[in-house]
Amino acid sequence: MFSIYFGRIGNFLFYLVMCIYLYGDLAVYAAAVAKSLRDVVCIRNVTGGILSDADICFSTSTLTRMDVYRIFLLGFIVCMCPFLFFHVTKSRWLQLTTAGIRWFTYLLLICLAIDRAIVLRTWSGPDPPEPVPYPTPVRASGIPTLFGIAVYVFMCHHSLPGVITPIRNKHRLNLRVIFPLFLTILGCNLLLSGTAVAGFNNIKDLYTLNFVPDEHSYDTFKIPYLLAQIFGYFISLFPVFALSSAFPIISTTLLGNIRTLFSLFKPFQTDHAQKVLRYVLPFVVAIPPCAVSLGVNDISFLVNFTGAFAGSGIQYIIPAVLVYRARRYLYSMLHPDVGYENFASTKHGDEEPLYPTNVNSLDPASRGRNLGCCERLAAWWRSCAQMKVVGPHSSIFQHILWVIFILVWAIFCIVFVLVDKIYPF
Incomplete structure (x- = not known):
């Protein structure tokens, strides 16, 4: 569609922006999976405070948390690379299963955060396990981050065609579908964010890592301790399940966009070039997000x-x-x-x-208007x-x-x- 209204340059810029965004997506997914596995496996509260990447991961080893993160990241990329050499097409049941896990985890995050907020605010003992969270109404330092994250979170308009197409009567579609859809998304995000700030003093960059079981899990939840442990590990490993299933699909999408981007140039339109790209492009897809995630785990x-x-x-x-x-x-x-x-x-x-590449190609009237x-x-x-x-x-x-x-x-x-x-x- 984009090539209908724009020339070659516009088409190139469109695919370039798409590829950059998908590269960022893959970097986020890879870092989230590796970080979740690292935080579940490594021991916690070594320093009695906030853990850093330089802390030891195991008491019997000299490996730091950053070392373990990079090991998990490389292992994840190696496991995902084979999917780039063939098309992931039949993913219906995989997507349905992942959608069910996402909704269950979403409800679980809200319920456990509400439970934690109630326990901390109704604590009757001498000393609560953690201070009661009282978030500030506005924090100026977080406003720039809000812009980028809000754009990323509300990236939902690509689902609108799938919602609108099956509807036969499209009369007053904005009031009936589009506005309620965006309000629902806003409500879900506000509910998740509101329960998070009410239940935790320090929210990590990956929210699911706040539920990694620790020595306070027994006191900060009303539910049985064993159930809190099971739910905690399930939520902590949720990015591993959900993002691992989405990673091959996004990688295949990026591979198709990069192939289209290269095909815009004549040297890559020959049969020999296409054969070479078939084996080279999967590494072009996998290496950049892996390199970014190796250096940045924030x-x-x-x-x-x-x-x-x-x-x-x-x-x-x-x-x-x-x-x-x-x-x-x-x-x-x-x-x-x-x-x-x-x-x-x-x-x-x-x-x-x-x-116009040549101003002389314009008629005199056009040149006059351009002046x-x-x-x-x-x-x-x-x-x-x-x-x-x-x-x-x-x-x-x-x-x-x-x-x-x-x-x-x-x-x-x-x-x-x-x-x-x-x-x-």
């Missing part, structure tokens, strides 16, 4: 970076420019006398650049004001200001997070 940093930069491109920039170009295309088809470019009539649109920026801007604004198509499924956000607002908001998010990484709050 899940919040990886999620923040992926969401703020590549995520903003996918969630904000690409949909905004796609809607803008699609509206121009639709209006030009319905009103051919207006003078907009007819995308469908271009035989080699995918091979043409997005801008006046204010005139061009005014003409563009008038043309955008006319790009409204009335229909039963027309969007209520048809004005061009909505597209501009989305683009400005995306730039603000990217700049805000980038400044925070250079000059931390």
Whole structure:
């Protein structure tokens, strides 16, 4: 679809952003799996406080927690690499099973956090096992992280076609489906976040690791100790089950996008090049996220970076420019006398650049219009004001200001997070 409205450069940028986002996804998944296994296996509370990567993992070994993390990470990548050499197609039952585990774990996280919050606030003994959590209403240092993580968490619009397509009567679709869907997602995230801050003083970058059983598990839950241990280990290992099943699917998706990205260049369109890429690209997919995860095991940093930069491109920039170009295309088809470019009539649109490469190729009238920026801007604004198509499924956000607002908001998010990484709050 993207190649219909954009030239070769736009198509290349689209696949590039997609690949960067999927690389970030794989890095997050690999780090989360390795970190979960590390925290379950290693001994806890060695220093009596917050553990660091330099602490010893086993009392009988000199391996540090970072060493064990990297061992698990390399083992995970080795186990996942074979899936890259063949297509993962029949994953229906795998996805259904994973979805069931996700919902069960989600409810379990909320219930155990509520149970813990009640126990700490109704403690009748002399000294509670942990201080009662009283989170501050606003923490300025966490605002930049919120931008990236919020974009990553709300990356759900790719599921809308699967929800909308089966619906026959699409009358008032925004009020009946889209708004309730996003409100439900917001409510689920607020419920999970609210119970987390009410039950824990220190929330780890991977929330499930807060439930790793320790010496306080007996006192901080009302449920039987054995059941708390079982639930704790199940939640702690949940990323291993869920993300391991999703890793091959995302890797295959990234492999297809990279193959398409290479096919945009003529040297890689030959049969010999395709045979070489078939065996080289799986390593191109696996090595970069593994290298990133080996050096960075901070899940919040990886999620923040992926969401703020590549995520903003996918969630904000690409949909905004796609809607803008699609509206121009639709209006030009319905009103051919207006003078907009007819995308469908271009035989080699995918091979043409997005801008004139030679100013002499323009007619004198076009060169005159290009000289006046204010005139061009005014003409563009008038043309955008006319790009409204009335229909039963027309969007209520048809004005061009909505597209501009989305683009400005995306730039603000990217700049805000980038400044925070250079000059931390």
